[in-house]
Amino acid sequence: MFGALRSLPSVPLGPGPTPVEELPRLRTALGGGPRLLVKRDDAIAFAFGGNKVRKMRLVAARAQEDGADTLITTGGVQSNHARVTAAAAAKLGLKCILVANGTAPEHPTGNALLDRLLGADVRYVASREARAPAMAAAAEEVRRSGGTPCVIPLGASTPLGAAAFVGAIAELGDQIDPPDVIIHATSSGATQAGLAAGCLLSGWATRVVGISADESAGSLERDIRGILSGLGPLLGFDAQRFAQVPVEIDDTFVGAGYGMPTAASREAIELLARTEALFLDPTYTAKAMAALVAYVRRGALAEKDTVLFWHTGGQVGLFA
Numbered sequence: 001m002f003g004a005l006r007s008l009p010s011v012p013l014g015p016g017p018t019p020v021e022e023l024p025r026l027r028t029a030l031g032g033g034p035r036l037l038v039k040r041d042d043a044i045a046f047a048f049g050g051n052k053v054r055k056m057r058l059v060a061a062r063a064q065e066d067g068a069d070t071l072i073t074t075g076g077v078q079s080n081h082a083r084v085t086a087a088a089a090a091k092l093g094l095k096c097i098l099v100a101n102g103t104a105p106e107h108p109t110g111n112a113l114l115d116r117l118l119g120a121d122v123r124y125v126a127s128r129e130a131r132a133p134a135m136a137a138a139a140e141e142v143r144r145s146g147g148t149p150c151v152i153p154l155g156a157s158t159p160l161g162a163a164a165f166v167g168a169i170a171e172l173g174d175q176i177d178p179p180d181v182i183i184h185a186t187s188s189g190a191t192q193a194g195l196a197a198g199c200l201l202s203g204w205a206t207r208v209v210g211i212s213a214d215e216s217a218g219s220l221e222r223d224i225r226g227i228l229s230g231l232g233p234l235l236g237f238d239a240q241r242f243a244q245v246p247v248e249i250d251d252t253f254v255g256a257g258y259g260m261p262t263a264a265s266r267e268a269i270e271l272l273a274r275t276e277a278l279f280l281d282p283t284y285t286a287k288a289m290a291a292l293v294a295y296v297r298r299g300a301l302a303e304k305d306t307v308l309f310w311h312t313g314g315q316v317g318l319f320a
């Protein structure tokens with residue numbers, strides 16, 4: 001059913017399936033509405049977990065196969081993906097160079113603190129545009145000194161990164177009946193591409209709704225469709241296999257911008273902590289949960305439906 005998925009090499013970063021839990025006290029606090037579930041990728045045991053660990057299991061395995069001795073990637077100063085890349089490098093005995101856009105913090109906190117503890121070589125650039133050239137320069141430097149770099153694009157949002165989320169749907173299918181709706185945070189796109197493709201391959205009619213953390217729906221959809229066109233061949237299908245996959249994105253919960261809290265995201269963080277002892281991160285999952293809360297309140301989700309919130313982690317950001 002999932003094509004060549006099972007034959008993709010993977011490194012064991014943290015043990016198996018993440019829990020699926022009911023959210024009964026949240027549902028009561030919202031005055032009823034659909035059945036609410038959460039998929040706890042925030043509870044992945046490796047390096048504070050999150051969706052980036054799923055991607056890294058496949059991406060790091062490919063890097064090892066290719067003989068890489070240095071992982072190079074990029075993101076913001078508080079990037080979850082950068083932290084997971086640094087952690088994978090440490091665990092696998094590889095070196096790690098992180099290109100972070102922003103200024104070097106005087107007293108590193110959150111992910112920046114973990115990057116340092118993990119021994120990553122963090123290099124700061126002034127803008128998002130400067131990230132790709134800085135990664136290319138770092139890769140060249142590694143090659144010149146006789147090493148083999150592996151450059152991992154932003155968020156590991158490649159077809160291989162998306163394949164990890166096809167696997168996540170296979171995992172979910174062993175745990176519960178297909179939910180009617182999955183709601184999750186989306187940004188560089190591979191999580192949503194993989195979830196949507198996994199639902200298609202499973203024959204599920206599940207709606208996968210990505211709540212943008214930054215980009216417009218139009219630009220995200222373009223990115224996700226690009227990833228999907230590479231995912232088909234990676235799994236042994238043709239490039240058109242996922243062309244008809246619905247890509248549903250809501251970009252109305254971003255507020256003033258990436259990482260900027262909104263009244264609704266602040267409320268979501270407190271609500272989930274106080275009703276379910278679940279911790280959301282300010283940049284991604286709080287905005288995704290704010291959307292879920294708003295949908296329930298405005299009656300946009302049917303009472304008879306099961307809605308699954310895919311918790312993609314990032315809670316280290318609470319301590320930034």
Ligand SMILES: Cc1ncc(COP(=O)(O)O)c(C=O)c1O
Nearest residue numbers: 080187188189191284312313314
């Ligand atoms: C906690 C968290 N949730 C969601 C996302 C979005 O995932 P993706 O980049 O695959 O769209 C990210 C990373 O960007 C993240 O760190």
